[in-house]
Structure formats: C-alpha cells, structure tokens
Amino acid sequence: xxxxxxxxxxxxxxxxxxxxxxxxxxxxxxxxxxxxxxxxxxxxxxxxxxxxxxxxxxxxxxxxxxxxxxxxxxxxxxxxxxxxxxxxxxxxxxxxxxxxxxxxxxxxxxxxxxxxxxxxxxxxxxxxxxxxxxxxxxxxxxxxxxxxxxxxxxxxxxxxxxxxxxxxxxxxxxxxxxxxxxxxxxxxxxxxxxxxxxxxxxxxxxxxxxxxxxxxxxxxxxxxxxxxxxxxxxxxxxxxxxxxxxxxxxxxxxxxxxxxxxxxxxxxxxxxxxxxxxxxxxxxxxxxxxxxxxxxxxxxxxxxxxxxxxxxxxxxxxxxxxxxxxxxxxxxxxxxxxxxxxxxxxxxxxxxxxxxxxxxxxxxxxxxxxxxxxxxxxxxxxxxxxxxxxxxxxxxxxxxxxxxxxxxxxxxxxxxxxxxxxxxxxxxxxxxxxxxxxxxxxxxxxxxxxxxxxxxxxxxxxxxxxxxxxxxxxx
Numbered sequence: 001x002x003x004x005x006x007x008x009x010x011x012x013x014x015x016x017x018x019x020x021x022x023x024x025x026x027x028x029x030x031x032x033x034x035x036x037x038x039x040x041x042x043x044x045x046x047x048x049x050x051x052x053x054x055x056x057x058x059x060x061x062x063x064x065x066x067x068x069x070x071x072x073x074x075x076x077x078x079x080x081x082x083x084x085x086x087x088x089x090x091x092x093x094x095x096x097x098x099x100x101x102x103x104x105x106x107x108x109x110x111x112x113x114x115x116x117x118x119x120x121x122x123x124x125x126x127x128x129x130x131x132x133x134x135x136x137x138x139x140x141x142x143x144x145x146x147x148x149x150x151x152x153x154x155x156x157x158x159x160x161x162x163x164x165x166x167x168x169x170x171x172x173x174x175x176x177x178x179x180x181x182x183x184x185x186x187x188x189x190x191x192x193x194x195x196x197x198x199x200x201x202x203x204x205x206x207x208x209x210x211x212x213x214x215x216x217x218x219x220x221x222x223x224x225x226x227x228x229x230x231x232x233x234x235x236x237x238x239x240x241x242x243x244x245x246x247x248x249x250x251x252x253x254x255x256x257x258x259x260x261x262x263x264x265x266x267x268x269x270x271x272x273x274x275x276x277x278x279x280x281x282x283x284x285x286x287x288x289x290x291x292x293x294x295x296x297x298x299x300x301x302x303x304x305x306x307x308x309x310x311x312x313x314x315x316x317x318x319x320x321x322x323x324x325x326x327x328x329x330x331x332x333x334x335x336x337x338x339x340x341x342x343x344x345x346x347x348x349x350x351x352x353x354x355x356x357x358x359x360x361x362x363x364x365x366x367x368x369x370x371x372x373x374x375x376x377x378x379x380x381x382x383x384x385x386x387x388x389x390x391x392x393x394x395x396x397x398x399x400x401x402x403x404x405x406x407x408x409x410x411x412x413x414x415x416x417x418x419x420x421x422x423x424x425x426x427x428x429x430x431x432x433x434x435x436x437x438x439x440x441x442x443x444x445x446x447x448x449x450x451x452x453x454x455x456x457x458x459x460x461x462x463x464x465x466x467x468x469x470x471x472x473x474x475x
Contacts, residue, residue, distance in 0.1 A: 013057060013154045015050035016172035016472040023471055025227040026081045026175040026234075030122070033080035040080035040124050044068050047082040047126055050173040056154065058146040059167035061087040062094055062128040069094070069125035076122025077237045084129040084168055084177045089208060089221075091115050091125060099131035099161070101144040102338040103331040113206040114221045118178055120241045121234060129177055130164030132398075133340045134323050136316070138188050138413045139396035140164055143340035147393050150193060151470055152438050156390050159189030162224060166193040169224050170470060176225045176234070180208065182218050183316065184385075184416025187428035191385035191441025194430045194468050195224045196231045196458060201448045202423030204235075204244050216315065216364050218420040226469070228429070228458045229254070235451060247449040256293070256460035257453065261379040263290050264300040269387060269414025270309035276388035282431035282440040283384055289464050290382070290457075300381070308367050309410070311360035312417050314353060318360075320346030345402030368422040372447065379453055385428040385441035387411045419445050427454045430467040439468055 016023055020042040024032070032038040048065035069091055071079065085091050088098045090112045095105035111119075119125070130148050132140045140148035140163025148163040150156040151171035158167040162179030166189030169177050179186040181199040190197025199220045211219040225231045232253040239250050265287050267274055274280055291297045324347045327334035339347075375381055388411070394400075396408060419426040426445035434440050442461070444454045 012152055012470055013054055013149065014151050014171040014470045015053045016470065017050070018472065019049070020046040021050065021172070021175070023172070024175065026078045026225065026230045029081045029175060030078050038080070043080060044082045044124055044126055047174050051127070051168070054151070054171050054173060057149045057151065057167045057171060059130050059148050059158070059164040059171075059173070060084070060127050061097060061099070061130045061164060064094060064125070064127050069119070071119045071122045071124060074122060076120055077233050078176070079122030081123050081175060082126045083123045083174050084127050084165060085115060085118070085125050086162055086165055086178050086180060087128040087131050088135055088180070088210065089115050089178065094128060096128070098134050099140070099142055100133040100339065101142070102327060102336065103334045105331070112208050114208045117206050117238055117241045121237045129162070129168060131162065132160045133343055134320070135161035135180075135182060135185055136320060136346060137161065137342055137396060137398060138184065138409055139393075141393060141397045143398045144338065147397070149393070150390060150438065152193065156392055156438060157192060157396060159192035159390060161185035163189045165224050166190060166195055169193070169195055169226060172470065176223050176230050178221070179224050180219055180221045181420065183312070183420050184413045186220070186222050186224060187385050187416050187426060187441070187443060188413060190224050190428040192390035192439065194439030195226060196228055196427065196429055197224050198222050198231050198235065198427040198451065198454070199419055199425060200235065200451060201247055201425045203247055204425075204451065205238050205242050215361060220420070226467070228455065228462045231458070232455045235455065248452070250451045250455070253452055253455040253459070255456065256463065257295070257456040261295045261453065262377065263287075263295050263297045264375060264378040264381040265297055266300045266381055266383045270306050271387065271410040271414035274384055274387055275411060276434070278389060278434040278440060279384045279386065283382060283442055285465065286431055286442050286461060287382060289461065293460065307363055308418070308421065311363035312421055314350070314356045314360040315364060317346040317350035317353070318357065321350040340398035341400070341402060342398040342405060345406070348402075364421050367418075368424070368448070371418070371422040371424065376447065380444045380446045380450065380457055383415045383443045383445065385415060385443040387414050389434045389436055389440065390438050415443060422448070424448045425451045425454055427458055429458045429461050431461065431465060433468050
C-alpha cells in the first residue's frame with residue numbers, strides 16, 4: 001500500500017471513535033447485537049452522533065435519527081446495523097428528492113421493491129444519503145447545494161452518483177450503505193473513497209421502480225462497504241430474498257479462488273489512454289499479484305468500438321430529456337429552470353441528436369453479444385475503475401461549461417458503463433493510495449452471473465494488498 005506524508009491523518013474528516021460502532025464492519029456489529037453486547041438503539045445513536053461530527057461532508061440528504069425505519073425481519077445478516085438509503089429510492093415516510101432542487105418531495109407513500117429486499121437484511125435505516133441531480137454526474141456536486149466531500153481529502157470529490165453513501169461509510173458514520181449504479185455510480189465512489197463496490201448482474205435482485213420504466217434497464221442496486229466479507233454477505237442475503245432465475249447462484253463466498261483463473265487486463269477505455277500513471281501502477285500491481293498466485297494474466301486491447309460509447313452517451317442524454325420534460329407529471333411544483341447545468345446540457349444534446357435514438361438503442365441492446373464473444377474466454381477482466389484519481393471539487397461541477405464537462409466525464413468514467421450496458425457484474429476494490437493521498441480502485445468484471453468469481457478475486461486483493469483505511473488513530 002502506498003502512503004503519503006503530504007496527507008496527514010489530521011487533514012482527513014472522519015468520525016471513527018471509541019463508541020458502540022468502533023471500527024467494526026457490519027457483520028461484526030450484527031454479531032455483537034445477536035450476543036446482546038450491543039443494541040440496535042445504541043448503534044443508531046452512535047451513528048447519529050458520528051453524522052453530526054462530520055456534517056461538513058454534506059453526505060446526508062434526509063436524517064431520520066429520531067425515527068429510524070426498522071427492518072422487515074429482525075434475524076437478517078445485518079440485523080440491528082444502522083445504514084442509509086440513497087435519495088433516489090422510495091421508503092415509506094421519507095422524501096426522495098433525487099439530489100435536485102427542481103422540486104421538494106413529500107414523504108413517500110410506499111417502499112420500493114428493492115428497498116424491501118434491502119430491509120430483509122435486518123438493517124436499520126437512519127436516513128437518506130446525498131447524490132448529484134438525478135444521478136447523472138460522477139461527482140455529488142449539486143449546483144444549488146453544498147457538494148459532498150471526500151473524507152480522505154475534503155477538498156476532493158467523493159464520486160457519484162452514490163457519493164453521499166460512500167462518504168458516510170468511508171468516514172465511519174455507518175459500516176455500509178445502499179447505492180445504485182446506472183453507469184458506475186456504486187463503483188466510482190467506491191474507488192474514490194477506498195471502499196468495496198459491487199454492481200450485480202442484471203436480474204440478480206428486484207428491479208427498482210425507476211429501472212422498470214427504462215427502455216433499456218442499465219441500473220443495478222447494491223451497497224458500499226469497507227470489507228469484502230460485508231459485500232459477500234449482503235449479496236448472499238439478497239439472493240436468499242430474491243433467487244435469480246437464469247443466473248448461477250452466488251452462495252456463500254468467504255475466500256480467494258480455489259482454482260487458477262484466466263484474467264484479461266485492459267488499460268484503455270473508449271475515451272482513450274488512462275491519464276494518471278498512478279492508476280496504471282495500481283492495475284499493474286494487482287496483475288502481478290494475480291500472476292504470483294498462479295492465475296494466467298493476459299493484456300488485452302480494447303475490443304469495443306466507439307459506437308458503444310456514443311450510444312451510451314445518447315442514452316444518458318435521453319434520460320435527462322425524459323426527466324426534464326415529464327417532471328411536472330410526477331410533481332406539479334417541478335421547476336425546470338432549477339435543473340443544473342449538466343441535466344440541461346444533456347437534454348439539449350439529446351434534442352440536437354434525436355435522430356440517433358433508434359440506432360443507439362439497437363447498439364446498446366446488442367452490446368452483450370460482442371462482450372461475450374470478445375471476453376468470454378476469460379474468467380474476469382481487470383481494469384482501472386477510473387481514468388484518473390478522484391479530482392478536486394469543481395472539476396466535475398455542473399457549472400463547468402457542458403462540452404468541457406462531458407469530455408472530463410468521458411475520461412474519468414470510461415471503464416464503468418460497459419457492464420451496465422451488457423448487464424454483467426463488476427466490482428471495484430481498493431488498490432492503495434495515489435501520491436496525492438487519495439484512494440485508488442481497480443475493477444474486476446465478468447460474464448453475466450459471475451459475481452462469485454469477482455468476490456473471490458476481491459478477497460485475494462484484500463488479503464495480499466490490505467485496503468487503505470481511515471481509523472481513529474490515522475490510516
């Protein structure tokens with residue numbers, strides 16, 4: 001693990017302390033609850049105090065500390081453990097503002113199907129986490145509200161769109177938090193803040209209300225955690241709640257691969273070469289680790305045409321246009337003039353290129369065939385999660401001129417959308433610290449249904465290249 005004396009522990013903004021939560025992960029806290037050594041109330045109270053201690057992170061969209069949402073069942077794998085739901089998923093009695101100030105939501109009248117699955121793990125929801133407007137940006141920097149800050153360096157982005165969730169987990173407010181991912185929105189903030197972030201296969205869980213409305217479902221739900229075992233336990237719990245038809249079972253995953261695997265390594269995205277040497281070094285280090293453990297590692301060239309990236313950008317713009325033009329159907333107080341620069345820019349891009357829509361949808365719908373044909377001979381593919389280290393706040397702000405912002409986003413998140421398009425799983429795991437003192441992440445991607453293999457590889461990296469941590473005494 002690379003360290004950096006230029007980023008002292010005192011510069012980090014975190015809430016780790018000697019209280020009921022300690023530095024435990026979610027499984028350890030659930031075990032304390034089961035043994036009667038801690039109560040859910042104690043844990044929720046400690047999390048509320050921690051959230052107040054790091055309020056400058058701007059990671060909480062809605063707090064329900066005094067009235068937490070109790071779990072569907074009390075015997076779940078994370079029973080009694082406090083957490084947050086992302087601000088774009090409905091839970092009865094709490095607003096879903098989707099990170100925008102274009103409207104102010106009232107309390108939701110029902111709970112989303114996926115959130116019900118989430119609650120079956122036994123988690124106690126104490127609030128909603130912050131996000132960028134409608135999840136369109138890769139940094140949680142709303143135009144009309146304070147940006148979410150990175151606990152490692154508060155002047156940097158925590159990623160997006162699940163940036164609030166990532167900041168809360170990395171800072172120690174809660175051990176895990178809900179996120180969702182339509183183009184990298186779990187994996188991007190995981191890489192930015194030193195967390196584990198799994199985007200599951202399409203069909204692995206119940207679809208959210210939003211996903212069911214999309215012409216092509218690119219959205220996966222999941223969690224951000226500090227340990228691989230928490231992600232593996234959560235995945236197994238969701239599988240028990242929602243057995244997946246047509247997908248191989250994940251089951252219990254508790255360690256590295258037991259057989260040699262064939263791993264491809266990809267260092268370039270459709271947006272061009274990786275811009276940060278530290279990112280290349282992190283991938284190289286993990287590739288060497290895999291080879292040392294007997295896995296075959298082959299370097300690949302980019303197998304996908306720019307047409308796929310172009311189609312995804314058009315689809316992203318289409319979604320912005322739909323949100324912008326139908327907002328009043330969902331809320332009569334919706335004010336399109338309050339939308340941020342990125343949403344407005346994407347809407348304009350869609351209408352300038354509306355003729356692309358049929359072809360873009362066809363390209364996206366067929367992309368899984370090329371993915372399977374080109375990468376089907378590999379058990380997994382190793383890539384950077386991001387094109388460069390997490391940037392300073394402002395670099396991806398929606399106030400940046402649209403064309404410039406779009407170019408910056410293409411370079412930054414060039415590796416993550418492909419698995420949303422193809423419905424295949426991928427996981428971001430920490431891979432040390434960059435010279436700037438912020439976490440680096442690498443990504444393992446696989447064929448549809450390959451979550452078990454990806455989790456095993458994540459365990460290997462965690463064991464051999466211990467993840468950087470913010471702790472009460474420094475990282």
